[in-house]
Amino acid sequence: MAREKTRFVCQACGAVHPKWQGRCDACGEWNTLAEEAPAPRGPGPAAKAGGGRRVAFVGLKGESAPPPRIATGIAELDRVLGGGLVPASAVLVGGDPGIGKSTILLQAAARIAAAGRRVLYISGEEAVEQVRLRAARLGLTESPLALAAATALRDIAASLEDEADAALVVMDSIQTVWLDALDSAPGTVAQVRACAAELIRLAKSRGFALVLVGHVTKEGTLAGPRVLEHMVDATLYFEGDRGHQFRILRAVKNRFGATDEIGVFEMTGTGLVEVANPSALFLAERRGNVSGSAVFAGIEGTRPVLVEVQALLSPSSGGSPRRQVVGWDSGRLSMLLAVLESRCGMSLGQNDVYLNIAGGLRINEPAADLAVAAALVSAATDRPTDADRVYFGEVGLSGEVRQVAQAEARLREAAKLGFGAATLPRRLARGGKAPAAPEGLGLAEIGHLADLVA
Numbered sequence: 001m002a003r004e005k006t007r008f009v010c011q012a013c014g015a016v017h018p019k020w021q022g023r024c025d026a027c028g029e030w031n032t033l034a035e036e037a038p039a040p041r042g043p044g045p046a047a048k049a050g051g052g053r054r055v056a057f058v059g060l061k062g063e064s065a066p067p068p069r070i071a072t073g074i075a076e077l078d079r080v081l082g083g084g085l086v087p088a089s090a091v092l093v094g095g096d097p098g099i100g101k102s103t104i105l106l107q108a109a110a111r112i113a114a115a116g117r118r119v120l121y122i123s124g125e126e127a128v129e130q131v132r133l134r135a136a137r138l139g140l141t142e143s144p145l146a147l148a149a150a151t152a153l154r155d156i157a158a159s160l161e162d163e164a165d166a167a168l169v170v171m172d173s174i175q176t177v178w179l180d181a182l183d184s185a186p187g188t189v190a191q192v193r194a195c196a197a198e199l200i201r202l203a204k205s206r207g208f209a210l211v212l213v214g215h216v217t218k219e220g221t222l223a224g225p226r227v228l229e230h231m232v233d234a235t236l237y238f239e240g241d242r243g244h245q246f247r248i249l250r251a252v253k254n255r256f257g258a259t260d261e262i263g264v265f266e267m268t269g270t271g272l273v274e275v276a277n278p279s280a281l282f283l284a285e286r287r288g289n290v291s292g293s294a295v296f297a298g299i300e301g302t303r304p305v306l307v308e309v310q311a312l313l314s315p316s317s318g319g320s321p322r323r324q325v326v327g328w329d330s331g332r333l334s335m336l337l338a339v340l341e342s343r344c345g346m347s348l349g350q351n352d353v354y355l356n357i358a359g360g361l362r363i364n365e366p367a368a369d370l371a372v373a374a375a376l377v378s379a380a381t382d383r384p385t386d387a388d389r390v391y392f393g394e395v396g397l398s399g400e401v402r403q404v405a406q407a408e409a410r411l412r413e414a415a416k417l418g419f420g421a422a423t424l425p426r427r428l429a430r431g432g433k434a435p436a437a438p439e440g441l442g443l444a445e446i447g448h449l450a451d452l453v454a
Ligand code: TYD
Pocket: 095, 096, 097, 098, 099, 100, 101, 102, 103, 104, 134, 137, 138, 267, 268, 269, 270, 271, 272
C-alpha cells in the first residue's frame, strides 16, 4: 500500500501542493502553505456503480413562494441581505479585525431576539463578560438573547441539535471553532472548512439562519474566508478603514438578493448607526471652489450614491512619478492619464498624481472615469469645477465618452441633493433616448474627453 503522504495547503486560497514552497502558485501569496494530514479517502470508484436512486427531473414552471425572511430591524443590513435573513441559510460576514462585525451582529441578533424569536449568539473570541460589556454599551442588555462562549464544535453541535425553534445562530468567529477529529490548528483551512460544513448542515436540517463571522487577514495565518464563499448562501464584506467612522457593508455573493448592494453605517460611541442618506454624508466635508475636486454620481447596487473625487498633482522630484490611489483602481488611473495625454494634448507625465475617493468608499464602476478625468483636469489647470455639477460616464481609449447604465437614477439623486448641473455622455445619434432630466438640472452631454478639457 502506498504510504499516506502529507500535503501542503495554502491557508489563503486552499490550493493543495505536494511539497512545501515559499509561494502559493495558485494565488501568489507568500508563506501561506501549511502542512496538513492527508484528506480522508472519498467513496472512491465503488460509488460509480449501481445502488443509487433515480433523481427526479422536473420542468421549470412551478409554484414556489419567495423565501420567508427574518427582518433584522436594521434597514441597511436588511437591504444588503435582500430583505432580511432567510431561514435554513448560511451567511458569511467577513472583514478586517476591529471593523465592527461583532458589533453589528450583536445589534441585529438582540433586535431579532427582542422581537420574540429564539436567537443564539456563540462567541469564540470573547468571554461572556466581554460580550455583556459590549451589550451594556450598546444598550441591549434587556434583549432575551441567548449567549454562550464556546469553541469546541462537538459541544456547539450537541447544543444546536437540541434547539427546536432557534431562528438565528451567530458564530463569532468561524476561525476560533475547532473539531477534535482533525489534527490541524483552529483557523486552518481544514478546520474552518470542516467546522463550517457541520454548522451549515445543522442550519439546513434545523431550519435556523446561520451567520458566520470570518476575519480577513493578509498574513495567511488564519484561513481567509474565501475558502468558505462557495459553501455559504451569501457573503457580506464589511469595509472601511478604522480611521474613518463610516463602514460599508457590501454583498459580494447572495443567492437570495442582489449583489453589490451596499449598506452604510457610522460607528459611534453607542454602536453602528444606519446612514439613510449616504450621499449627504459623503459630501458633507466637501468644500466648493477648490481645484482637483469633482462629484461623481455613482450607483452602488440599486442605490445612487454621490461621492467626491479628489485629485492632486505635484511636480515629480525625478525618477518615475508616483501614482497613489485610494478607493479606485490604479490601472484605470494610468489609462485615463494616458488618454488625457495622447488624445487631449495635456501633459501630466512629469507630475506625481494622487487620487482619493472621499469618505472611504471604494468605487468599481467604470462610470467614474469622467468624474476622475474632471478632477484631474481641474487639478492640472488649477481651475475648480462647478461646485454644483456632477459627472458620470465611461471613457474609452480613443477618448470617447461612453454611455453608462441608470443615467436617470443618477440625475434624480443629484437633483435631490441640490445639484444644478450634470456632465454626462452624449446620447447616441439614433435610438438613444435622452435621460429625463429632473427639473432644474442642466445637462451637458459630451461625446469626447476633449470637450471636457475645453
Ligand atoms: P468589533 O465589532 O469588535 O469588530 P470585529 O468584531 O469586526 O473585530 O468592533 C470593534 C471596534 O469598534 C473597536 O475598535 C471599538 C469600536 N466600537 C465603537 O466605536 N463603538 C461601540 O459602541 C462599540 C461596541 C465598538
